[in-house]
Amino acid sequence: EVQLVESGGGLVQPGGSLRLSCAASGFTFSSYAMNWVRQAPGKGLEWVSYISSGGATVYYADSVKGRFTISRDNAKNSLFLQMNSLRDEDTAVYYCATFTGMTNYWGQGTLVTVSS
Amino acid sequence: DIQMTQSPSSLSASVGDRVTITCRASQSISSYLNWYQQKPGKAPNLLIYAASSLQSGVPSRFSGSGSGTDFTLTISSLQPEDFATYYCQQSYNTPRTFGQGTKVEIK
Numbered sequence: 001e002v003q004l005v006e007s008g009g010g011l012v013q014p015g016g017s018l019r020l021s022c023a024a025s026g027f028t029f030s031s032y033a034m035n036w037v038r039q040a041p042g043k044g045l046e047w048v049s050y051i052s053s054g055g056a057t058v059y060y061a062d063s064v065k066g067r068f069t070i071s072r073d074n075a076k077n078s079l080f081l082q083m084n085s086l087r088d089e090d091t092a093v094y095y096c097a098t099f100t101g102m103t104n105y106w107g108q109g110t111l112v113t114v115s116s
Numbered sequence: 117d118i119q120m121t122q123s124p125s126s127l128s129a130s131v132g133d134r135v136t137i138t139c140r141a142s143q144s145i146s147s148y149l150n151w152y153q154q155k156p157g158k159a160p161n162l163l164i165y166a167a168s169s170l171q172s173g174v175p176s177r178f179s180g181s182g183s184g185t186d187f188t189l190t191i192s193s194l195q196p197e198d199f200a201t202y203y204c205q206q207s208y209n210t211p212r213t214f215g216q217g218t219k220v221e222i223k
Contacts, residue, residue: 035212042215044215044216044217045152045154045160045201045203045205045214045217047212047213048212050210050211050212059210059211061211088221095159095160097159097164099150099184099205099212100163100207101166101171102162102165102171102172102209103140104150104165104171105189106159106160106161107159108158108159109159
């Protein structure tokens with residue numbers, strides 16, 4: 001069974017940092033590009049970041065560029081998102097996901113709340 | 117970045133109704149278009165990929181069509197479990213942008 005399990009969310013003050021993790025199992029993690037997607041409360045889906053299967057290529061949404069860093073450890077089947085200089089508007093459920101054709105897996109999400 | 121625009125933003129329908137949701141891309145994306153269903157508190161669930169291919173396990177009342185810039189998701193006979201929010205997503209390039217969503221509510 002395919003599983004993506006996010007962790008690391010929580011309450012953080014504006015300007016603070018958090019590191020999200022996503023543990024993958026049930027598929028060949030190292031073969032797939034991965035993404036972080038977020039959803040603010042009551043809002044739609046926003047793509048945040050992409051990393052290629054080997055980790056050499058990364059992309060970021062303009063809204064997080066320079067503040068967030070995506071990385072992966074294929075030996076440990078894990079995906080990460082380092083989030084620095086957090087803002088109120090970063091409050092959201094963060095999902096790790098892969099979407100390549102019919103291969104489309106999502107985690108259950110982890111809530112990040114940025115508030116003083 | 118490619119902008120994805122869905123319409124309507126919301127709709128009210130009855131069980132058994134035929135429902136159509138449209139998605140327009142700001143430039144041609146060929147058939148690189150996914151449709152998702154999302155229920156409250158849950159991750160999105162893929163319904164359609166490559167504009168018209170039904171994901172395994174998805175009921176056949178869901179169908180997708182279109183290519184280039186204009187796409188449609190159709191639910192042929194709305195069922196109680198279909199009341200949810202639907203999103204399109206382009207998979208032509210990165211960023212893999214989403215439409216703003218269409219909420220399907222009970223009339």
